[in-house]
Amino acid sequence: MNVQTNSVVPAEKGWRVWWQLTRPHTLTAAFVPVLLGTALAVKNNSIHIPLFLAMLFASLLIQVATNMFNEYFDYARGLDNENSVGIGGAIVRNGVKPGTVLRLGFTLFGVALLLGLYISASSSWWIAVIGLICMAVAYFYTGGPHPIAYTPFGELMSGFFMGVVIIQISFFIQTGYITNVSILVSIPVSILIGTIMLANNIRDLDGDQKNGRKTLAILVGRQNAIKLLAGMFIVSYSWIVLLILFTDTSPWLLITFISIPKALKAVRGFIGKTEPLQMMPAMKATAQTNTIFGFLMSIGLFIGYFL
Template sequence: MSTETSQADISRREAWVIAARPQTLPAALAPVLVGTGLAVRDGVFAPLPALVALVGAALIQIGTNFANDYYDAAKGADTADREGFTRVTAGGLIEPAEVKRAMWLTFLAAIVVGAYLVAVAGLPIMIVGLVSVAMGVAYTGGPYPLAYHGLGDVFVFLFFGVVAVTGTYYVQAAAEAGVAFFTLVPGPELVPLAALVASLPVAAISTNILVVNNLRDREEDAETGKNTLTVRFGYGFSRAQFVLLLGTAYTVPVVFWLATGDLTTLLPLVTLPLAVAVARTVLTETAGEVLNPALERTGKLLAAFAALFAVGLAI
């Protein structure tokens, strides 16, 4: 194991925490914060649906992490030369069957929790929830694993950004307005254009977490047949992608300010120094010992940006 901690030093409880990868939870929290901040601004804030949306998002994130741990090991993508954080299946810390079972149980818990949101917001949330769970498995599992064909970035952008933010807003607006269960296409009062635009920074920075991960793992991924965009198009492409996504994220608060005249929507710009520092690392480094901290700082950037954007929208 080329990991920071040897197997002998890790207890079973610690191994499950490692498998759940709590450092990735900002990707689940961020869209709920932004969707809720916009809901407060528009007077449709509903605390219980917002809380349940957060729990459901966290469960889908953890379930996806279990799936990645299990399927990457099964496909041989996690090797002894891995530069990333500990993987429990490939490292022999937890039996593969147990990790796979934990994956399905976590996704089942997400579906059970989501049943409340379906009752509140109807068929659209049922469809979104089930597709999100399916995509969580399909990210590294199934006959056409998305991450192995350069589609992981699209998955993260859509499901941990656009869908998560607009879905969070929708369940609150639907709870306040009341919608028929079989409403298939929500109207603009339930999913306004502002929610779609507000989702773009979360989508962009969440995707950048994956970009840093793929830059770090490029050599190993190329050897094991995991054809991420970095493997397909090289370091230069992914670095340009990182900068473009970062630029998109910081453009959106300015767009909101110009559209509303609300200076508070510019609060996320406070995080620019952190963004520049991470970008400098991404643009110049390839080693895992440098990109691992950059990966964590990108997660912190996402959390800070989302929290400030949510506050700025709400007030």
């Protein structure tokens, strides 16, 4: 859900309608975990490229489908309008039929399911079970009678399933096993995925509160939510230091610290802001932190393996 502003958000045209519907700023939360899980597997295994690509596209398709379900259900509940900030706007601004958005979401789920069958047949059928659970969580994040996104557990669920679970699946399909290190390495990226959801909820706090949501940002209040966001960034970077000190991971992981300015920009961008449009740069910086951090972490692993 996204709140209304006093300025009219312009409608998109042509292919931009469908591109905006994917909510591209959220897609980093789909491909960064796959990249990191695969990078973890390089140390002891050669990478199976078709499996990597199948996992990458399946994750992206599920994320895009989730965004479409979000678009549909928020519209169906009367929470979005043509002035809403942070949505694709295909329904309320561009005239796309709600049923079309819903069917497209299920179609993408179907394609992801086919990719999942290939992944499972090539690795383990337990992956199919876990994948179906992930898809169910993706749907019920905004669908169903009690959407996860309307509760204080949105950050936890998204971080766990899109972070820990996707990273472990990506690692497992390349190696046939998971390790303590693979789990520990997944934690900071999982936290940063949670920050994307928290940033969204900080931006939408006023509108969500009016519509009866009970997000974490609402429960703790705007100022405490911003402090929590900063704390999540601090834990993520501190976790890298702990990984280097207490596991056999490479000191090259410290290159993730290059992304710290983006994290600072995200936190500072929320301080003193109350209007959704004012907070959009902070949201963008939060997503960019996850992207840069994840890429640099993967690069650090690669360098550590081969030097």
